Amino acid sequence: MVKPASSTTKGKSSRKYAQRYPRGVSVDFxxxxxxxxxxxxxxxGIPISAEAPPSELGVAVAQHFETVDVNxxxxxxxFLARLEAGxxxxxxxxxxxxxxxxxxxxxxxxxxxxxxxxDQLLADYVRSSSKFDGHALSPARRKWKRRKFAAxxxxxxxxxxxxxxxxxxxxxxxVLRFYPESETYDVQDEDDTSKxxxxxxxxxxxxxxxxxxxxxxxxxxxxxxxxxxxxxxAIISKxxxxxxxxxxxxxxxxxxxxHKPRVxxxxxxxxxxxxxxxxxxxxxxxxxxxxxxxxQQYFYEDEDDVDLTAPNxx
Numbered sequence: 001m002v003k004p005a006s007s008t009t010k011g012k013s014s015r016k017y018a019q020r021y022p023r024g025v026s027v028d029f030x031x032x033x034x035x036x037x038x039x040x041x042x043x044x045g046i047p048i049s050a051e052a053p054p055s056e057l058g059v060a061v062a063q064h065f066e067t068v069d070v071n072x073x074x075x076x077x078x079f080l081a082r083l084e085a086g087x088x089x090x091x092x093x094x095x096x097x098x099x100x101x102x103x104x105x106x107x108x109x110x111x112x113x114x115x116x117x118x119d120q121l122l123a124d125y126v127r128s129s130s131k132f133d134g135h136a137l138s139p140a141r142r143k144w145k146r147r148k149f150a151a152x153x154x155x156x157x158x159x160x161x162x163x164x165x166x167x168x169x170x171x172x173x174x175v176l177r178f179y180p181e182s183e184t185y186d187v188q189d190e191d192d193t194s195k196x197x198x199x200x201x202x203x204x205x206x207x208x209x210x211x212x213x214x215x216x217x218x219x220x221x222x223x224x225x226x227x228x229x230x231x232x233x234a235i236i237s238k239x240x241x242x243x244x245x246x247x248x249x250x251x252x253x254x255x256x257x258x259h260k261p262r263v264x265x266x267x268x269x270x271x272x273x274x275x276x277x278x279x280x281x282x283x284x285x286x287x288x289x290x291x292x293x294x295x296q297q298y299f300y301e302d303e304d305d306v307d308l309t310a311p312n313x314x
Contacts (some may be wrong), residue, residue, distance in 0.1 A: 011230060021059055021309045022066045029065065030058030034117060042144040051180060113157040146183060149207050151175045158222070158292055159187045159230055160203040169272060170231040172290075173197070175204070190229045205298050210262035210288040213245055214297075223268055224290040231292070237283050263288045 021030075029037065037057040039050060048060045151157050159173035172190040179185075183201040214299065217239040222231040240263040266288050267279045292298065 011018050024066050025062045027062075027065075027118070028058070029061040030055050032061075034178065038144075038148060040064075042141065042148070046139060049180065050056040101258040123146070144181065146201055147180045149206075150178045150201070151185070151204060153177055156190075156207055157185075157187065157195065158207065159189075159199055160295075161183075161189070161197060161199075167232050168230045170205070170295075172229040172231075174223065179231070202295075202299055203290055205288050205295065208292055210264060210282040211260045214293060215263045215266060215291070217290065220294055221266075221268070221292060222292050223266070223270070223286045225270060226284055226286065227272075231290075232270050234270045234291075236266055236291075240266050240288070266291045 014126055022026075034054050034057065037054065037060075040046075040061050041057065046060050046064050048057065052060070114130060135260050155174055155175045157173055160170050161173075162169040172186040174190065176186040176188055176196065183200070183283055185199050185204045187204065189195055189197065215236065217236050219236045220269045221236060222233045223235055224230065225232050242261045242263055244261060264287070265285050267283050267285055268291070273284075274281050
């Protein structure tokens with residue numbers, strides 16, 4: 001049994017942010033969604049653990065925001081214009097502060113609409129202020145992205161349990177715990193619950209929801225071979241059929257993926273699965289949940305494709 005991380009260590013990483021909310025910040029960033037708080041923290045590289053509670057994340061955002069030189073008239077005008085538009089993008093420039101203040105008297109929707117608009121405004125600011133400077137993401141930024149999209153405790157995942165890339169080296173497993181600082185997982189084999197396996201982040205892949213856009217005929221994938229719990233390389237042999245969606249209770253991807261167009265099952269041909277008599281490879285049906293990209297596609301980063309070398313002008 002692996003001993004859980006010490007609570008003392010965890011407290012040290014977040015205690016510096018457990019302070020009084022800055023007096024100079026009138027907006028309560030603690031009411032924003034956790035995803036918006038983490039987007040701001042990741043963009044500006046604020047040193048706080050991603051495991052900190054939303055209240056401390058909000059304090060960290062507020063402390064940083066207090067140090068930023070902000071054009072108040074433009075910021076408030078843009079916020080009120082978005083609120084009046086119902087939170088949608090407005091192609092027109094934000095009105096002046098006076099005009100926006102007058103229009104705000106007709107805006108309604110209560111605190112929920114205000115919070116949603118604040119979320120969108122902060123997300124738009126982070127997005128608009130992110131500029132590509134010709135450099136790939138820093139190691140710290142990449143680590144933050146991996147933390148954000150890490151599998152959760154209890155999730156069923158594909159786990160690589162061998163050091164080689166042989167066919168069948170990925171198995172079906174459950175996540176017991178994810179350690180953000182070391183980027184490692186504790187997983188349990190689907191077939192052998194007596195073993196606890198510690199794996200690095202790039203040995204764990206989340207399963208499909210059926211809504212991904214890469215389900216295409218000819219795509220090379222990994223899938224669970226029928227009546228086993230191991231993933232083997234295969235090729236999608238027939239164009240998948242998309243349905244109109246499913247209920248939230250039946251959705252493998254959760255409520256957020258309910259009613260989205262999805263693929264329920266995929267028809268595949270597995271490698272090394274030829275019939276001994278006919279020599280032909282049979283088509284096999286596998287639920288889309290257990291069909292995943294190859295590891296090099298799953299862990300692909302757009303920034304890795306950027307050529308950072310200067311052109312040869314000689």
